[in-house]
Amino acid sequence: xxxxxxxxxxxxxxxxxxxxxxxxxxxxxxxxxxxxxxxxxxxxxxxxxxxxxxxxxxxxxxxxxxxxxxxxxxxxxxxxxxxxxxxxxxxxxxxxxxxxxxxxxxxxxxxxxxxxxxxxxxxxxxxxxxxxxxxxxxxxxxxxxxxxxxxxxxxxxxxxxxxxxxxxxxxxxxxxxxxxxxxxxxxxxxxxxxxxxxxxxxxxxxxxxxxxxxxxxxxx
Amino acid sequence: xxxxxxxxxxxxxxxxxxxxxxxxxxxxxxxxxxxxxxxxxxxxxxxxxxxxxxxxxxxxxxxxxxxxxxxxxxxxxxxxxxxxxxxxxxxxxxxxxxxxxxxxxxxxxxxxxxxxxxxxxxxxxxxxxxxxxxxxxxxxxxxxxxxxxxxxxxxxxxxxxxxxxxxxxxxxxxxxxxxxxxxxxx
Numbered sequence: 475x476x477x478x479x480x481x482x483x484x485x486x487x488x489x490x491x492x493x494x495x496x497x498x499x500x501x502x503x504x505x506x507x508x509x510x511x512x513x514x515x516x517x518x519x520x521x522x523x524x525x526x527x528x529x530x531x532x533x534x535x536x537x538x539x540x541x542x543x544x545x546x547x548x549x550x551x552x553x554x555x556x557x558x559x560x561x562x563x564x565x566x567x568x569x570x571x572x573x574x575x576x577x578x579x580x581x582x583x584x585x586x587x588x589x590x591x592x593x594x595x596x597x598x599x600x601x602x603x604x605x606x607x608x609x610x611x612x613x614x615x616x617x618x619x620x621x622x623x624x625x626x627x628x629x630x631x632x633x634x635x636x637x638x639x640x641x642x643x644x645x646x647x648x649x650x651x652x653x654x655x656x657x658x659x660x661x662x663x664x665x666x667x668x669x670x671x672x673x674x675x676x677x678x679x680x681x682x683x684x685x686x687x688x689x690x691x692x693x694x
Numbered sequence: 695x696x697x698x699x700x701x702x703x704x705x706x707x708x709x710x711x712x713x714x715x716x717x718x719x720x721x722x723x724x725x726x727x728x729x730x731x732x733x734x735x736x737x738x739x740x741x742x743x744x745x746x747x748x749x750x751x752x753x754x755x756x757x758x759x760x761x762x763x764x765x766x767x768x769x770x771x772x773x774x775x776x777x778x779x780x781x782x783x784x785x786x787x788x789x790x791x792x793x794x795x796x797x798x799x800x801x802x803x804x805x806x807x808x809x810x811x812x813x814x815x816x817x818x819x820x821x822x823x824x825x826x827x828x829x830x831x832x833x834x835x836x837x838x839x840x841x842x843x844x845x846x847x848x849x850x851x852x853x854x855x856x857x858x859x860x861x862x863x864x865x866x867x868x869x870x871x872x873x874x875x876x877x878x879x880x
Contacts, residue, residue, distance in 0.1 A: 492866075501866055530873050537822045537876060538841050557728040560746050564724050564753040565717070571757065573715035592715040599711065603703075611707035612714060638707055677704065 494523040503527045578615055579628035581665050589664060591615050597664055598635055601655045607640030607679060608648065618669055630669040633660070638677035649673045705769040713760035720760070724753050727770055730843070731777050737838045738781040740827065748784060752776045771849050778835055778853040785831040825875035829868050836861050837868035 492500040498517070503524050506512045518524045575591030591614070599610035613635045633656055639648055653671045660668035703722070711719035728749065735745035756763075756776055763772065826834055835854050839845045851858045 492870075500870075501862070504866070504869070530877070531869070534869060534873055534876060541822055541842060553729055553732065556742065556746060557725075557732055560728050560732060560750050560753075561721065561724045563746075563750050564728075564757075565721050567750075567754045568717050568720060568757050571754075572717060573761070575715055595714060596716065596718075599716070609703040609707055610711070612710045614714070636707075636710070638704060677706070679704070 494521075494527060496521045496523045498524055500527055504531055507531050576616070578631060578666060583628055587665075589666065594633075594660075594664060594666060597659055598633055598656050601659050602635060602637050602652055605648075605652065605655075607642050608652070609638045609679060611636040611638065611676060615666075615668075630667045631660075632670040632672065633668055634672040634674070636674045636676045638679045639675055640679045645675050648675065706765055709760065709763060709765065709769040712757070713763055717757075720757055723769060727773055728753075730770075731773055734774070734838065734843060735777055735781055737826070737842065738778070738831070738835055739784060744784065745781075748780045749777060752780050755780075767849075767852070771845075771852075774839065774843070774845060774849065775853040778839065779855070782831055782835060782854065821876060822872070825872045828875065829871060832856065833864045833868040833871075836864035837872070840865055 494500060494503070496517075498521070503518065504527070506515060506518060507528055512518050512528060518528060573592065575595070577588035577590055578594055580587040580589045594615045595613040598615070599613050602608050602610035613633065615631055615633050618630045618632045635652070635656070637648070637652070652673055656671050657668055660666040703719075705723065705726075708719040708723050712723060731749050731752070732745055735748045736742055739745050739748060752773065756773060763769075767775070826838070829837065832854060836850055839850045839853060840847075845853065847858055847861050850861045854861065854864075856864070
């Protein structure tokens, strides 16, 4: 970019030394604007220097508002296309670097059949996601501890799944239904010998709120 | 998995799933947050093609690092950090470091189409965009993250890799400079 200004060096000193003719610092006046506390200080409205500083910031804010409004409007089409193409490229690369996890024993003890953990976890998460108001998070599948389990040992398995659930569920009811469905899916869909299903409810889901995806509440 | 029925899966759950190797959960995160991160990168780099590359690389980088992601920050905040970092590195690499006494350089041709102008078309946006192009990379990053993306000072400090007071300083300086330019336009 064009650097038609020298690089910032004494900004912090500049902030402190930016004093208006009335003795207030510019940064204090702008902070009052940011915090919405200008009304609490009669000097700001009475003083021509301070009110000019407030007005200047207002002009800039106005541009910001317009910029945000524009972005909310029609830019959409081209932007969506770009976002889609980036998503496709990202996922192409990601699929070349999958993390399938450990192999899990499948079928009868005499067989040499294995299923990777990520595939089993996908099935169990889907079981949870299919329940109304339930969303799965972490799901780990491993040999039951103490069964002399090494990574490659054949033996019974333990599933540990975390879910978020809406307030319509009580935890015991949710745990009972989910445990039963996971055990059944393990047996009937996958052919895995799952003996233990640990369920942790890690979050409460409140009906679709998009604000949950923003780092803080401010609009953009 | 598909994002269909009513309740959408919170980012935190998707990020954990992605960390455990669930690429479909990761795809939902990329679709959900790609647009805003592209907008950020376009504003910082002033070029759509470069912005796409930066965001693409940032997401692939995130996929590799997700197994270590402990959720101490929100996923999007974490992505803001990765993308900002990536863009600042690119801006710093564009030209040799300007010395303290360096003579101001004329506007580079690549910047005729400057950060916001590329995306927005109103006169105000164009004026703001030109004014933004005159800021240093860090000033611009701080100001854009604060005013156009609504990040907290703490998150900006993290994203840009400077102290909290330094963020305030950059934003203050940016505002002063933007006002000078916009004052003439008003």
